[in-house]
Amino acid sequence: MSFRLTSLLSLLWLAVVGASSVGDSGCNLFFCLNITITNNEIMTYEITPVFEPFGWVGLGFGRLMKNTHMVVMWDDESNPGSRIVSQRYGVGHVEPVLEPNPPRIATVVPSTVEFAPSKTNYSTTAFQIPFNKTDPRPGQIIWAYSLRRPDPDSSADLTGHYVAGTVNMRLDKAVSGLEGVVTEDPKDALAPLPRFQKLIWHGILLSVGFLVLLPAGSLVARWGRTFTPRWFKVHRLINFGVALPVIAAGFILGPLAVLDRQAGHFADAHQICGLLLFALYGAQLFLGRYIHARRDAAGRSPHPPSNILHAVLGISTIALAFLQVRSGFAEWSMRTGQPDLSHWCHDLWAAWAFILPVAYVGGLVLLKRQFAQEKQGRSYADSPEGKNYIALAAAAPSPIMFDAEHEAAYSELETRVPLLHRP
Numbered sequence: 001m002s003f004r005l006t007s008l009l010s011l012l013w014l015a016v017v018g019a020s021s022v023g024d025s026g027c028n029l030f031f032c033l034n035i036t037i038t039n040n041e042i043m044t045y046e047i048t049p050v051f052e053p054f055g056w057v058g059l060g061f062g063r064l065m066k067n068t069h070m071v072v073m074w075d076d077e078s079n080p081g082s083r084i085v086s087q088r089y090g091v092g093h094v095e096p097v098l099e100p101n102p103p104r105i106a107t108v109v110p111s112t113v114e115f116a117p118s119k120t121n122y123s124t125t126a127f128q129i130p131f132n133k134t135d136p137r138p139g140q141i142i143w144a145y146s147l148r149r150p151d152p153d154s155s156a157d158l159t160g161h162y163v164a165g166t167v168n169m170r171l172d173k174a175v176s177g178l179e180g181v182v183t184e185d186p187k188d189a190l191a192p193l194p195r196f197q198k199l200i201w202h203g204i205l206l207s208v209g210f211l212v213l214l215p216a217g218s219l220v221a222r223w224g225r226t227f228t229p230r231w232f233k234v235h236r237l238i239n240f241g242v243a244l245p246v247i248a249a250g251f252i253l254g255p256l257a258v259l260d261r262q263a264g265h266f267a268d269a270h271q272i273c274g275l276l277l278f279a280l281y282g283a284q285l286f287l288g289r290y291i292h293a294r295r296d297a298a299g300r301s302p303h304p305p306s307n308i309l310h311a312v313l314g315i316s317t318i319a320l321a322f323l324q325v326r327s328g329f330a331e332w333s334m335r336t337g338q339p340d341l342s343h344w345c346h347d348l349w350a351a352w353a354f355i356l357p358v359a360y361v362g363g364l365v366l367l368k369r370q371f372a373q374e375k376q377g378r379s380y381a382d383s384p385e386g387k388n389y390i391a392l393a394a395a396a397p398s399p400i401m402f403d404a405e406h407e408a409a410y411s412e413l414e415t416r417v418p419l420l421h422r423p
Helices: 002-018 197-224 231-260 269-293 305-336 343-376 404-416
Strands: 021-027 031-038 042-049 056-060 068-075 083-090 107-109 125-130 140-146 163-168
Touching: 042 056, 068 125, 083 125, 197 231, 197 269, 197 305, 197 343, 231 269, 269 305, 305 343
Parallel strands: none
Antiparallel strands: 021 031, 031 042, 042 125, 056 068, 056 140, 068 083, 107 125, 140 163
């Protein structure tokens, strides 16, 4: 009996919608939407979630979130197959408040649109609302999509949306011309990588770049300068030759992943801090190049302010990178709706955050040796320790190098005492 009644209501609703109706339909990456206007009196919205996981989706009848009436819907986990519809009101960029007496009441009705099974695993929800004849652009609405499902209560708290945007439909097509099945697949057309792969590689590359390569370059500078003249070449190779492409690739993947999800750029602390961190790394590269270009300047002290700034900025960049990676752990589950990262990721982060400062501070025991070598200003051949060392201070020319005077002396000696006796 219930099935027959539902079928009868559906047929009646189809007959009503088919009479003097216009509308439009389409899909984006997150949902498919069909809007119809019947007899210039009733608007019907039919929405089908596409992006997984589906938490909640909301439509707002305005241009901005503030002072806008909204309809929000999510699956009722206590009643599988049904969906909760809640009317809210936007008071700003905060959670919309429950609206007990909305000016236009949304009524759930049977859906008239069917989507291809390959397009989504979620059902279509349709609701009817009186047409606002004073609105010059009824097809322009705002929307938001979240990956976290609220509690099964129409007054439940809503988690922050994952992405938001606007929809502008013309609403001038005859209903008979609207496709029952939307053939356009909402696909990730910008990237060959599967879903979430850009975010995964974004995290991996930047973690390796900022927490492995840059610290390695710093440790080479701290420990190697008193033992080998090649320390600077290794330092430059790691921090510039290897780290730059790794960090640049990881940084680019971040905005691309946001763009693929049609989300806003630099919308939270993690994204803003990431931009700042990348700028600090670029500043470090330019500062290091400046210091190296002026290393032989006349009257230059062993430790000019630029050198000290380079060291302080490098340590600060790595410290900020540790905090940024840790915030990325939380960002992963919040933005993707996936489970939290494995415990070993947190354990590895904590262990490395302890080991690295200890290793760097341990290198400070060589400061006395470094200052002594700088004071002497000797190269490897003259160093009392006999170690390979390039002095940071300007050194006198080495007497080992052949000049014109030495050449003349040896030439004269060879003339007086020939190496081969003539018969």
